[in-house]
Each structure stands twice: as C-alpha cells, then as structure tokens.
Amino acid sequence: MKIQDSEKVQEIRWQVYYFLFSWLFYSVSAQLHYSIPEEMRKGSVIANIAKDIGLDIKELSLRKFQIVSYVSDKYFSVNTENGNLYVKDRIDRETLCARAASCLLKFDAVVENPLNVFAVTIEIQDINDNSPIFFHKTVDLEVIEFTLPGTHFILQKAEDPDIGINSVQTYKLSDNQHFTLSEKTSTDGSKSPELVLEKPLDREIQNMYELILTAFDGGNPIKSGTAVVKIIITDGNDNFPIFSQEIYKVSVRENTPINTTILIVSATDQDEGSNAQITYSFMKTSENLFSSGVFSINSTSGEIKTNQKLDFEVVQNYEMSVQAKDGGGLVAHSKVLIEVIDENDNPPEISITSLTSPIPEDSARGTLIALINVRDQDSGENGEVDSLITEKLPFQLILSSNKYYKIVTTTVMDREKAAYYNITIKVTDRGSPPLSTTQTIRLDISDVNDNAPTFSKRTYTAYVPENNLPGASIYTIQASDLDIGENAKITYSIFSTNTEGVPVSSYLSINIETGVLYSQRSFDYEQHKDFQIQVIAKDNGSPTLSSNTTLIIHIMDQNDNIPRILYPAPEVSDSASFEMVPFSAEEGSLITKVVAVDADSGHNAWLSYHFIQVSEPSYLSISQHTGEIRTSSGFQQKDVLKYKAVILVKDNGVPSMSATVTLSFIVADNFQQVVPKITNHLSSEDSPPNLQMHLVIALVLISFLFIISVMMVIISKFKQSKSTTAMGSFNTNLYSPVDPRILSQFNNGTLSLPYSYNVCVALDSSESEFSFLKTNENVPIDNLIDAVDSGTGNGNLSATLAPNILQKGRYSVGR
Incomplete structure (x- = not known):
C-alpha cells in the first residue's frame, strides 16, 4: 500500500512538473522551447503553440499550419482548430536518447501566406520509470581461501536506463559474517559495488556463500533490483589481472573498412602459470549487446577490430566493457570508448513541403510556387549545402531559413508559350568530394482567356452557283484560339445587314459551333450577284473575346434564262x-x-x-x-x-x-x-x-x-x-x-x-x-x-x- 501511495504522489508531482515546464518556453529568432516529462499520455496537451507564436487561430487552416520533421512528427501533432500541440505517441526518453544528459526533439512549425518558419525544441525530462536491474541475476565469484581480509572483489553493476537522481544511487548486501559491501566511484561518476572480505575464509568449513545484492535508485518512490552473488571458495590464485588503462578512447572514421584493427587492450597478472594466462572478452551488458555485433575482440591478444561498416548517422559513439580473466578465475574490467568521425557519405535530401500547381498564367511576379526542405545527414561542412535551379527558367530560389527555400516566379507566365515547366533543383554539399542531389518539380500553367479567336484571312471568298438547294451548306469558315478548354470554345455568328431591304439572315445562316454556312433560300444571279457579310467568332471565356472577318459570296451564273x-x-x-x-x-x-x-x-x-x-x-x-x-x-x-x-x-x-x-x-x-x-x-x-x-x-x-x-x-x-x-x-x-x-x-x-x-x-x-x-x-x-x-x-x-x-x-x- 505504501508503494502504491508513493507512486500516486510521484504521478501528481510529475503532473505539476509538466504544467510548470509546459509554459516555460522562450522565443529567440522565431524559436520555441518546451520541456515535458517522458511517458506522457497520448493526447496530452503540451501547449497552445499558435498562441505562443502569435498566430490567429482562425487563420491556421488557411495558412496551412503544419509541423515538419523527420522524427518528431511521430510523437507530436498540432490541431489547426485550436492551435494546441498534442502528444501523439508514447515518448520513452531512454529509447530516444539512452543515457545522454540532454534529450531534445526538434521540429519546424511552418505557416504560409506569408511564409514563416519557427524552430521548436522540446526537451524530454527523465522520470523514474525504470528499476535498477542486474544483467546477470546470479553472479558467480571464486575466492581463494587464503585471501586476506580487506580484499576487494568487483561485482556486477546494476543498470538503470534513467539518468541523474533516478539512476542507481546505492547498493546493499544481505547480512553475513565474512563480507561487507563498499562502493567505488569511477572517473565518469558511475558507482560500482565491491565485495570486501572482512574475515578469513576456510574452505574446509564452508566452501560457498550466497548473498543478495540490492541496487537502489534515487527516485521517488525509490525503485530497486536484486542479484544473487554466489561466492565459491577455491585455493590458489591470489592476484587479479590489471589493465594498462582504466578507460580506452579511440576515434574511427565511418568509412573504415571491415576487419580493421582499431584498438588493442592489455592486462597483466602477477601470478604465474595458468593463473597468469589472461583471456579477453566483452562483458555481456546492455550497452555491449548494442555494439558487440559491430566489433570483435581477440581473446588472446586483446585486439579489437571492426566487424561491420560504421555509420556516423546511426551511432556516433560506442561504449563497451572489456573483461580480462586469468586462469584462476580472477577478472578485471576496463571501459572502451569509440568515437565515430563523420565522412561525406550522404548526399543532400530534398523534400517538398508545399507545392502550388497549377498556377494561372496571369499570376503576378513573386508568386510562391513551392516550399522545399533541404537536409544533409552529415555534419560540419559535409552537412552544409548550396541550392540552385539548374536551367534558366522564370523562377527564383530564395533561402527562407537555414533549411527552407522558396521558389517564386520572376516574370508573368504565358501558357501559350509554355503549358508547364519542369523545375530541376540541384543541392550540393560542401564536403570533399562534394555530393549532390537533384529533384524535378512539374509546374502546370492554367489557362486564362487572354487570346481572342483569329481567322487565317481578313477576307474570304466563296463561289456558289445560283438555283442552289435551300438549306445546303455552301462554305465553312473557322477561327482558331490559342487558349484551351472553355476559353478556346468558339461560337460563330453573322453580323446581319440588309441587302436591298432584305436582311442577310433570310439568305444565309451559320452553325454556331462548326462555322458551316448554309443557304436559307435559292440564289438568283440575276437579282444578287454577290453578298458581303461579317462573320464574328467569339470564345467562351470570361471576359469573352471576339474577332471578325469578311466573307464575300459570289453567285455563279447558270443557264436558267431563255434568249x-x-x-x-x-x-x-x-x-x-x-x-x-x-x-x-x-x-x-x-x-x-x-x-x-x-x-x-x-x-x-x-x-x-x-x-x-x-x-x-x-x-x-x-x-x-x-x-x-x-x-x-x-x-x-x-x-x-x-x-x-x-x-x-x-x-x-x-x-x-x-x-x-x-x-x-x-x-x-x-x-x-x-x-x-x-x-x-x-x-x-x-x-x-x-x-x-x-x-x-x-x-x-x-x-x-x-x-x-x-x-x-x-x-x-x-x-x-x-x-x-x-x-x-x-x-x-x-x-x-x-x-x-x-x-x-x-x-x-x-x-x-x-x-x-x-x-x-x-x-x-x-x-x-x-x-x-x-x-x-x-x-x-x-x-x-x-x-x-x-x-x-x-x-x-x-x-x-x-x-x-x-x-x-x-x-x-x-x-
């Protein structure tokens, strides 16, 4: 019951902690910083990010408010209706950052019209959600019976993924007459339990002891883990191996070939014979499990080689524990730290954050076409990039922030000259040798009714025999329009004039869609030798555009009069x-x-x-x-x-x-x-x-x-x-x-x-x-x-x- 009450008090404390830190943010050069505890429930509100940025909530959807990230968008989401930032998925600090002192998740809050990008950093605070554990539940320890009192035996450390006060703080050994527990603090601040012999041993009286080793963290409530220490009393070997260095450090480039020797560890033993024969191995710890497949160690020489290809973008640092064990069963431990140096082995990455296509051909200069995000996984100069548009096109690439570019128009578009553009963007990093990436964006230009129908001739001439059949087609006249769709749909009409008091419409008619001219009555050459009409072509755009041409129809004589x-x-x-x-x-x-x-x-x-x-x-x-x-x-x-x-x-x-x-x-x-x-x-x-x-x-x-x-x-x-x-x-x-x-x-x-x-x-x-x-x-x-x-x-x-x-x-x- 006390443990449950303690856990409730801890949960209330973290809720208060979250409430206080969720409002502690700062904004410098359009940056926001929030601090939240790990393991928050899904759907928990972190903050009203729109209010913190200073945006009107009513404009969030219109301005396409969104968060852009390669990682953080898995854990966070934003509601464009109220501007709140929510927890989207379970956040485990230990999974994200292991034992790093600081755990940060970053993303960009992007709005358009006008374009603004806000860098948001969320610090994940550790909570005591992990108990100390021992990798081996049973520790076998061989002790020579003539070991002198005061001798220290190094025991297995307990591991706690939490950091700070929530990590392992103290150890406790079960009561016994011969052994006590002491703690050794290493240079990196970690504590290791040591077993101290208080009284001489006599194998003939008792050849084995089983003790309970308990590790406690400093959280509230305190959590603990236990392991069984099995002490076997043996004869002989009374000297422990000693490493030449307590901590080995080495730097390796990520393009180092496989099976390359990067380090040799060495330990000595003052004993002789089999008790002085040392065997090297990686200790089986959670950290070593992560790196054991990447490296291998020679059990005799202590030579450590690469077993897999290193990748700086995946892991920058490796930490391994190496054990030296003599023939008598005495062991010594040392730590190996391997730093991976970045190489320019990743080309830049281009992603389209926003794209507006098609755009009207009458769009003004400076119209925003697209927003692109450029990223290089390398670091330093290898991760710095330069971007450009490869061809000479009426567009300009403008740097919006250190990672975002805007593509805007530099001239007014003309769909009749170019119905679409393939904009190829090339991004090159500053590594040696430089790597580059290209991506093509297709931009379609939508039509505007800016072209009137045109006739191929200013004047057309047609010849029609007299006594023709009424209703027959006599001529076809057509206009063309450079526009498309409804803007290019042409209708034809005749500008009616009177011919000797009779309207032209009584003689001629035109199909408004095809431009085919029909006779309404039979022509008589002796009455009318020709007709001159105006044909009007009008498109279906808005506003409507039109043009006209003149059609002269000559009536051809037939032998229809007797002398x-x-x-x-x-x-x-x-x-x-x-x-x-x-x-x-x-x-x-x-x-x-x-x-x-x-x-x-x-x-x-x-x-x-x-x-x-x-x-x-x-x-x-x-x-x-x-x-x-x-x-x-x-x-x-x-x-x-x-x-x-x-x-x-x-x-x-x-x-x-x-x-x-x-x-x-x-x-x-x-x-x-x-x-x-x-x-x-x-x-x-x-x-x-x-x-x-x-x-x-x-x-x-x-x-x-x-x-x-x-x-x-x-x-x-x-x-x-x-x-x-x-x-x-x-x-x-x-x-x-x-x-x-x-x-x-x-x-x-x-x-x-x-x-x-x-x-x-x-x-x-x-x-x-x-x-x-x-x-x-x-x-x-x-x-x-x-x-x-x-x-x-x-x-x-x-x-x-x-x-x-x-x-x-x-x-x-x-x-």
Missing part, C-alpha cells in the same frame, strides 16, 4: 409582218438582222442564230454569230417571190435554251408590187375576219403620207428655184423603242440603247427605199455595237448597220 428576241418584236412577229427584198438585190446584201439578248452572263449568254425552217429554194443565209440575214444569191424572174423562215436563237449554256421567231420575205422592186403579194399572202393564210380592214387602213395611211411628201417637195421647189434634189424624206418610228432599263442589265454583247429606223420615199415608186439613217443623236454608235462578230454577245448590232447599208426596209401590217 429574248428584241427584233423583230415578238408581238409584231405574231401579226402579219414582212421584210421587203429588192428584186435586184445582189448576193450578200443585208436584208435585216435578228436582235436577241440573254439575261444570263458569260458562256450562258453567248447566242447563235440558225434557220430551222425556210422555204425552198432558199436565197437567204443567216450569220450564226450576228443574226444578220443576207441574200445568198441573186433572184430570177422565175423564182418564187415570197419566202418564209423560222429563225432559232439559242444560247451556249448546258443544257442550251432557245427561242424562235418567224419572218416573211417579199421580193419586189416597188411598193405597188407589195400589195398583191401581201393580199395573196394574207389570203393564203387563215387570217382573222378583220385582217382586210387593217390592210385597207394601212394602205390609206401610206398613200396619205406619200401625198404629203409630194406636196412638201413641190413647196420646197418654189423656194429654191435651182434645187434639183429629191423631194425630201420623213422619219417615223416603225417600232416602239425598247425600255433602256431592260437592255442596261446585260453587259455582254447586247444592245445598250433603243434603236430607230428612218423611211425614205422617192417620187418614183420604184426607187423607194427603206434604210437605217441614224441612231439617237445623243448615243455614240459604239454603244450600239458590242463585240461584233465575236460570238460573245447577244445578237450584236454591228457597224454594218450604218446609214444606207440596208437597201430595202420592212413593212408590217398589224392585225
């Missing part, structure tokens, strides 16, 4: 119409000309003229290109004096389109010969009942005009007594003029202006003639003649239609 005959006018040709041919006309004389136009253009408007029905025999020929009708031979008295011909006018399109007109020709030398021929002609056809009346009216008008002409000639003779000229002439338009708006729309070989005929009538009816006298005085003759005989016009009126070329005219009698 239109202007002369003779169709309405006139349907009535009784005649062309009067002089009987005396020579071969090749121009009789008349068929004039036609085509609303199409190009090859589709090239017209040709042909007889498809003509009276036999035929004395007439027609020019295929000009439509001029000429005599092919002279007339004879026996020849038929009345002819009828059907003229075909066709274009050059595929398929070809055509129109026809019918002409009648009367061969006569004077007007009086025309009347019976006309009468015969009319009577030979199925004329309407009023055709004779029309004929009579026509004859009366012609006679009236002839009388007026004679009277005007007589009057002019009275005024000019010596005038021998003809009686005069008069003009009349036999045909109504053609609307110039109709002709002006044709630009390839068509008549450009109306035309007229002048009629000249002589006193002698046999000399009456019908001729082209002149065109409109305000219109140049060139406008009437276009591409003569070239085959590229629509029934061209050639320059041969100058005055007096047509010898005989044409009379027509309407129905």
Whole structure:
C-alpha cells in the first residue's frame, strides 16, 4: 500500500512538473522551447503553440499550419482548430536518447501566406520509470581461501536506463559474517559495488556463500533490483589481472573498412602459470549487446577490430566493457570508448513541403510556387549545402531559413508559350568530394482567356452557283484560339445587314459551333450577284473575346434564262409582218438582222442564230454569230417571190435554251408590187375576219403620207428655184423603242440603247427605199455595237448597220 501511495504522489508531482515546464518556453529568432516529462499520455496537451507564436487561430487552416520533421512528427501533432500541440505517441526518453544528459526533439512549425518558419525544441525530462536491474541475476565469484581480509572483489553493476537522481544511487548486501559491501566511484561518476572480505575464509568449513545484492535508485518512490552473488571458495590464485588503462578512447572514421584493427587492450597478472594466462572478452551488458555485433575482440591478444561498416548517422559513439580473466578465475574490467568521425557519405535530401500547381498564367511576379526542405545527414561542412535551379527558367530560389527555400516566379507566365515547366533543383554539399542531389518539380500553367479567336484571312471568298438547294451548306469558315478548354470554345455568328431591304439572315445562316454556312433560300444571279457579310467568332471565356472577318459570296451564273428576241418584236412577229427584198438585190446584201439578248452572263449568254425552217429554194443565209440575214444569191424572174423562215436563237449554256421567231420575205422592186403579194399572202393564210380592214387602213395611211411628201417637195421647189434634189424624206418610228432599263442589265454583247429606223420615199415608186439613217443623236454608235462578230454577245448590232447599208426596209401590217 505504501508503494502504491508513493507512486500516486510521484504521478501528481510529475503532473505539476509538466504544467510548470509546459509554459516555460522562450522565443529567440522565431524559436520555441518546451520541456515535458517522458511517458506522457497520448493526447496530452503540451501547449497552445499558435498562441505562443502569435498566430490567429482562425487563420491556421488557411495558412496551412503544419509541423515538419523527420522524427518528431511521430510523437507530436498540432490541431489547426485550436492551435494546441498534442502528444501523439508514447515518448520513452531512454529509447530516444539512452543515457545522454540532454534529450531534445526538434521540429519546424511552418505557416504560409506569408511564409514563416519557427524552430521548436522540446526537451524530454527523465522520470523514474525504470528499476535498477542486474544483467546477470546470479553472479558467480571464486575466492581463494587464503585471501586476506580487506580484499576487494568487483561485482556486477546494476543498470538503470534513467539518468541523474533516478539512476542507481546505492547498493546493499544481505547480512553475513565474512563480507561487507563498499562502493567505488569511477572517473565518469558511475558507482560500482565491491565485495570486501572482512574475515578469513576456510574452505574446509564452508566452501560457498550466497548473498543478495540490492541496487537502489534515487527516485521517488525509490525503485530497486536484486542479484544473487554466489561466492565459491577455491585455493590458489591470489592476484587479479590489471589493465594498462582504466578507460580506452579511440576515434574511427565511418568509412573504415571491415576487419580493421582499431584498438588493442592489455592486462597483466602477477601470478604465474595458468593463473597468469589472461583471456579477453566483452562483458555481456546492455550497452555491449548494442555494439558487440559491430566489433570483435581477440581473446588472446586483446585486439579489437571492426566487424561491420560504421555509420556516423546511426551511432556516433560506442561504449563497451572489456573483461580480462586469468586462469584462476580472477577478472578485471576496463571501459572502451569509440568515437565515430563523420565522412561525406550522404548526399543532400530534398523534400517538398508545399507545392502550388497549377498556377494561372496571369499570376503576378513573386508568386510562391513551392516550399522545399533541404537536409544533409552529415555534419560540419559535409552537412552544409548550396541550392540552385539548374536551367534558366522564370523562377527564383530564395533561402527562407537555414533549411527552407522558396521558389517564386520572376516574370508573368504565358501558357501559350509554355503549358508547364519542369523545375530541376540541384543541392550540393560542401564536403570533399562534394555530393549532390537533384529533384524535378512539374509546374502546370492554367489557362486564362487572354487570346481572342483569329481567322487565317481578313477576307474570304466563296463561289456558289445560283438555283442552289435551300438549306445546303455552301462554305465553312473557322477561327482558331490559342487558349484551351472553355476559353478556346468558339461560337460563330453573322453580323446581319440588309441587302436591298432584305436582311442577310433570310439568305444565309451559320452553325454556331462548326462555322458551316448554309443557304436559307435559292440564289438568283440575276437579282444578287454577290453578298458581303461579317462573320464574328467569339470564345467562351470570361471576359469573352471576339474577332471578325469578311466573307464575300459570289453567285455563279447558270443557264436558267431563255434568249429574248428584241427584233423583230415578238408581238409584231405574231401579226402579219414582212421584210421587203429588192428584186435586184445582189448576193450578200443585208436584208435585216435578228436582235436577241440573254439575261444570263458569260458562256450562258453567248447566242447563235440558225434557220430551222425556210422555204425552198432558199436565197437567204443567216450569220450564226450576228443574226444578220443576207441574200445568198441573186433572184430570177422565175423564182418564187415570197419566202418564209423560222429563225432559232439559242444560247451556249448546258443544257442550251432557245427561242424562235418567224419572218416573211417579199421580193419586189416597188411598193405597188407589195400589195398583191401581201393580199395573196394574207389570203393564203387563215387570217382573222378583220385582217382586210387593217390592210385597207394601212394602205390609206401610206398613200396619205406619200401625198404629203409630194406636196412638201413641190413647196420646197418654189423656194429654191435651182434645187434639183429629191423631194425630201420623213422619219417615223416603225417600232416602239425598247425600255433602256431592260437592255442596261446585260453587259455582254447586247444592245445598250433603243434603236430607230428612218423611211425614205422617192417620187418614183420604184426607187423607194427603206434604210437605217441614224441612231439617237445623243448615243455614240459604239454603244450600239458590242463585240461584233465575236460570238460573245447577244445578237450584236454591228457597224454594218450604218446609214444606207440596208437597201430595202420592212413593212408590217398589224392585225
């Protein structure tokens, strides 16, 4: 019960001790120091580290508050919600630091935005949680019977992993008549029990003694351990081996080869014979168990060699107990201290503490990319490092503390030039020879909508045939965008304008995703020869960027219009119409000309003229290109004096389109010969009942005009007594003029202006003639003649239609 009460008092004392030391910290150059006892319960609060650093608890998560360590993060954790530092796992000071005077665990408290690093040191205080123990529970000791009183026998030391007052303080020997206990303090402060012979021994009376050796520590409550000392009384050997040194010290480099001799221990014995033969060995202690596999000792020579490769980063110091035992069983002990010297055998280590990837391409200069931790397990200059970025990149490595570096941008990023960067960091230590480590960080650049869609051309040209199918695709126009994702998703639209009062949208539409242009209706070249529209490409970024281009759509002509005959006018040709041919006309004389136009253009408007029905025999020929009708031979008295011909006018399109007109020709030398021929002609056809009346009216008008002409000639003779000229002439338009708006729309070989005929009538009816006298005085003759005989016009009126070329005219009698 007393022991349990004592343990409760000790636990309460440590809780008070922890409470006092958990608040005793200091901060120098962003450093914190805490002291805590070992074996604290998991989840125990050490301190509010956020408050001690001066951080706002609400910002801990936002600033990524964390602890960074290669060892300490196993034992400690921090809560970002309240800022408390907790014990994460069992802390055993003896496991961490063995018997070192000071046991420290270190880590870094790191926060970002802005970056701060605080060095935190936690000192682990020893508590009396271990009892003294003897490695051997039974110690066999041989004592010669004639050993003199006052002789000291070295006993096994008790071991206590605790330090200071909690370690072994005193020893106690069970009561007996021959032996007492004394303590020997070595130069390092440790105490060793010694057995002191108080009374002479007599093997014949008692040859063995069993005593209880108890070791006590100085903790509260006091803990103890026991061992049985078995003393065997023997004869003989009365001198102990003696080592040349009480403590052997040696320094060894960690790259020392295996099986290298590092030390030779030596002991002497004043006895002779077998009692002076010394055997060396490592004592079996907890410390020797740790190092026994690393070193070996020659039992005869005392030569100590390396048995394994040494590693300074694992163990810096070895402590071993060496025993020298003579042939009589007497032993002596010595301590061997081996110091391992560091070599530059560890390359630097790089770890990424924080990485921000991707970053927007419009990130400002100085943006923090990553926080890296650099560490070298070597010491001294071997552990000092230099860091750099191996390639020339828009980043800079900035030393934040002795172990941390920041990587920041030095320029504004451009994803279109580089979508990502491989940042290679090289860390080199200052050892000889130097060792280095490289690590590559991939940094992705996220896209920002900083590029507008672009067209490859400022102006596009498309050709579409007329009479196309509504709804068919006619052209594809596309833009490109250097951005990606939604920022590069392009939609197309047409900037609508009106074409002769009709919006473009009624003619064209565009697929907003593909840029394919569709016709909304069938095009007509004769109405619209081209369209000019603005196509707008707009991306889906925020804010939206756009660009535009011009698309010119040319409508290509198709042969969809039949030729239109202007002369003779169709309405006139349907009535009784005649062309009067002089009987005396020579071969090749121009009789008349068929004039036609085509609303199409190009090859589709090239017209040709042909007889498809003509009276036999035929004395007439027609020019295929000009439509001029000429005599092919002279007339004879026996020849038929009345002819009828059907003229075909066709274009050059595929398929070809055509129109026809019918002409009648009367061969006569004077007007009086025309009347019976006309009468015969009319009577030979199925004329309407009023055709004779029309004929009579026509004859009366012609006679009236002839009388007026004679009277005007007589009057002019009275005024000019010596005038021998003809009686005069008069003009009349036999045909109504053609609307110039109709002709002006044709630009390839068509008549450009109306035309007229002048009629000249002589006193002698046999000399009456019908001729082209002149065109409109305000219109140049060139406008009437276009591409003569070239085959590229629509029934061209050639320059041969100058005055007096047509010898005989044409009379027509309407129905």
